Amino acid sequence: MKKVIYALMLPLVVVSGIVFANREIKNENTKKPSPKPLSVAERKAERKKWEATPDGIKYKKWEASPEGKKVLIGSAKIRKHITAFTNMEAVVTSLSLPPGSRLGFGVMARINGDDYIVIFEPEKSQLEQLHSLKVNDKIIIRSHTVSHAPKYSYPIVSCEYVERDSKVIFKRVPRKGGC
Known part of the structure; x- marks a missing residue:
């Protein structure tokens, strides 16, 4: 009888030892420190590396082109309003985005004399109010x-709040579960 009990206990001890050892190995992997944010010098070095890639070279050429300069100047014109999250008056110029765009739902609008792509992330319930916009x-x-992106000839404004005739027609709903 003792031999049977020992024969049954031995595999149990071996299996539990393997399971416990495996659990410790997994815990060691999860305790890895999260990557630290890069310092300013490291970021500059990474940017220099990226600028040497074909995509980086193409971006730098676009940035130096007249079209790229126009887009960057347009972005700079509204930067003060963006950082302060203040109201900007806009006039809808088109209800469709440029051909081939993959930005989702949006309109073209003129702000301070420059054209911008204004995109939204609407809930289904907000679509009807946004579709009521007219040129x-x-x-x-x-x-x-x-x-901005080299693919587009206009700065891209990700809209979070829209008001027409003193009535709110769109307010971005924060995503659930964090970011």
């Missing part, structure tokens, strides 16, 4: 982000 509608927008 030459005057709207008030707010945004935290203006970006």
Whole structure:
């Protein structure tokens, strides 16, 4: 009887030892320190490396071109409003985005005499109000982000708030679960 009990206990001890050892190995992997943010010098070095790649060279050429300069100047014109998250008056100039764009739902608008792509991330319930926009509608927008890409001839404003005739027609809903 003792031999049977020992014969049953031995595999149990061996298996539990393997499981416990495997758990410790997994815990060691998860305790790796998260990568530290790069210092300014490291960021500059990484940027120099990227600028030497074909994509970096293409971007630098675009940046120096008249079209690229126009887009960067347009971004700089509204930077003060973007950082302060203040109202910007805009006039809708087109209800469609440039051909071939993959930015989602948006419109073209003129802000301070320059054209911009204004994009939205609407919920289904907000689409009807945004579809009610017409060309030459005057709207008030707010945004935290203006970006640019060589593919587009206009700065891209990610809109977070739109008001028309003193009525809010769009307010970005924060994503659930963090960022």
